[in-house]
Amino acid sequence: MKYTIACVMVLFLAGSVSAQHKSEAALKAKINSIIKKMTLEEKIEMLHGNALFSSAGVPRLGIPELTCDDGPLGVREEIKRFDWASANWTTDSAMFLPNGSAIAATWNPVMAHQYGVVIGEEANARKKNVMLAPAFNICRMPLCGRTYEYYSEDPYLNSQLAVQSVKGIQSQHVAACIKHFAANNQELNRDSVNTIVDERALREIYLPAFKAAVEQGNAYIVMSAYNKLNGYWCSENDFLLNKVLKNEWGFKGVVMSDWAGTHHTVAAANNGLDIEMGSSGPYDQWYFAKPLLAAVKAGKVSVKTIDDKVSRILWLMYHTSMSAQHPKGSIATPEHAKIAYDIASESIVLLKNDNHLLPLKNVIKSIAVIGDNAVRTFALGGYGAGVKARYEVTALDGIKSRFGKTASISFAQGYRANYLASRTDEQNRGYDQPDQNLIDNAIALAKASDVAILCIGSNREYESEGHDRKSLELPFGEQALVNAVSAVNPNTVIVVMAGAPYDLNEIKKSNHTVVWSWFNGSEAGNALADVLKGIINPSGKLPFTFPVSLHDSPAFNMDTYPGKGLTADYKEGILVGYRWYDTKNIEPEFPFGYGLSYTDFSFNNFSADKSSYKKDETIRVKFTVKNIGSSYGAEVVQLYVSDPVCSVLRPEKELKGFKKVFLKPGEARTVEIQVKVADLAFYDESKKAWNAEAGEYILELGNSSRHIVQKVKIAVK
Ligand code: BGC
Secondary structure, three states: OHHHHHHHHHHHHHHHHHHHHHHHHHHHHHHHHHHHHOOHHHHHHOOEEEEOOEEOOEHHHOEOOEEEEEOOOOOOOOEOOOOOOEOOOOOOOEOOOOOHHHHHHOOOHHHHHHHHHHHHHHHHHOOOOEEEOOEOOOOOOOOOOOOOOOOOOOHHHHHHHHHHHHHHHHOOOOEEEEEEEOOOOOOOOOOOOEEEOOHHHHHHHHOHHHHHHHHOOOOOEEEEOOOEEOOEEHHHOHHHHHHHHHHHOOOOOEEEEOOOOOOOOHHHHHOOOOEEOOOOOOHHHOOOOHHHHHHHHOOOOOHHHHHHHHHHHHHHHHHOOOOOOOOOOOOOOHHHHHHHHHHHHHHOEEEEEOOOOOOOOOOOOEEEEEOHHHOOOOOOOOOOOOOOEOOOOOHHHHHHHHHOOOOEEEEEOOOOOOOOOOOOHHHHOOOOOOOHHHHHHHHHHHHOOOEEEEEEEOOOOOOOOOOOOOOOOOOOOHHHHHHHHHHHOOOEEEEEEOOOOOOOHHHHHHOOEEEEEOOOOOOHHHHHHHHHHOOOOOOOOOOOOEOOOHHHOHHHHOOOOOOEOOEEEOOOOOOOOHHHHHHOOOOOOEOOOOOEOOOOEEEEEEEEOOOEEOOOOEEEEEEEEEEOOOOOEEEEEEEEEEOOOOOOOOOOOEEEEEEEEEEOOOOEEEEEEEEEHHHHOEEEOOOOEEEOOOEEEEEEEEEEOOEEEEEEEEEEO
16 A cells, blocks of 8 residues: 555656656747747847846837845835835835844744745735845854844855745745855955855855755845955856856856946856846946947857846746736735744844843833833844835834833933944944943933843944944943943843844853844834743744854954955855854854753754665654743754764864754654765865765754754764
């Protein structure tokens, strides 16, 4: 019986694969027949922007324009066709979704998928065919201004989330444009820096999430990055675009430039760029407009190359705007709000709770909410994509709604966030100074209250595209405020809202209760208040390491940031994030994967299904997780692998699997994680291939890169 079912399944799958091949072949034939009807001029019109966020179609053949909009935080408001000013629509306010590092902190690919579905549905409602999201450059350097948009320092976590957010967006027949390809890890000099990255680090650290998003997520568009990689602009990088992306990974979609990231006509056209976007000057003078027509006529770019680009665009259109199943979409619905809430509530990281002040007890009668971030919204600010949020619940609003019936709630601003991304350093001078009047008011309020909730951190002006932060320090004189408030009220909860690592050394030493929130979307305040109240048990884990000092971090330690002249040589190679701290034995402020809960978990019976594996086999590890505390909660169990004896340097450990497990008090569950032996390989530069060397490997189970609870040795033959 089992055998019959298996046979039927195999036949069914084979049938659906061949049906898929047939329909892809039919699509290809259809596309070829359309291309035959097009003039060279019409083809070239499709290869460059015709407005800020669109490229032309061919109306006479029924080919529509290709319309794009920015994520990643949500669908950006409508701007004018030819400039960045608001189009002043009244129907374009959208759901503001948690930022990239918040999504990553959920360690839950289901959340990334749901994020994608919301983005896709809202894009459809706004008639956008392409969402310029998700963005998942590796968080190499803690000061990078766009860390908040990106996911993680780890390629495996990055890949799992990237694949699911792409699948979510594209489930709505909207193209995900994954960005920025590749090694765009700093904002300073981003449009001129030449990043030097060895092939091993590229393959092991910087490319895996792009590869996964293409091969497993089937992403329709890739945005080339601004920077140069190993001497060539990413928008004309033959290695990156032709060799790796299109040939090795079999990418069928479109390479789109970042806005004004195209530099030449012939090199870009021949080396893999398909659409030029965001350049300046008259549209018909762009690199991929009249100059491209001239290059084709001069024989420098072949018609075959042009046809390939057009064919890719039509292919993506048949899967999106020209797809028969194209849904109408919806915007800022209650369902979208629920997803924004779920992501936010799973993203919040409990960093310290020494005295079990959290969750706040019902006996609390007065709460002082202190800090500019308690009343600040994060949907907009600084440079880069923002969202005209339909609504945004601030921390103060959330706390009032969850505690207002049983406690009196008062607010003091505490500090002045006097910093704008558009100002010069000179104009921003003094932004880091405390304001004694505001501090005095905060002290008075904190003294008179049972509990003080201190909302500090950064904001969307301070963390912004186009800038890197200058230091790890908390801005706006916040440390002075923290010291003053916690001196008068021992029941002080520090809530940090930010998207990247900060220096929390002093806070860690002297404060007992620390919660990390993010730019957490429309429902941020509700999610935070529910965590403070214990309605939600925090389950977020840090997606990147917080270093004790900047000097400890690899890019600074190796003196490779921001680079010498305009060259940033990634000398740390594969030792990025915890791979560096763990291998070099540098104690972090908070490690990768770290986060507490209101309950406790135990891990037992960690075992692998065999003791020795062949290279084409899969390792199946099992373990039991038990909730040994008294509240419902979730633990993210992390599986690291180390290869102690290897012909090349390997990191102390590498994440190879994880599972977020939700458990009732007392409940235990046996969990299985599978890892292909092939995925234990390193990229062997001498062989230009992946190499899983025979020998001993250690499987390590834990709940952060620094908290390993059980180990099992296996051998690879
Ligand atoms: C950013 C992209 C963005 C584009 C369009 C660029 O400056 O790097 O991420 O999609 O602008 O707004």
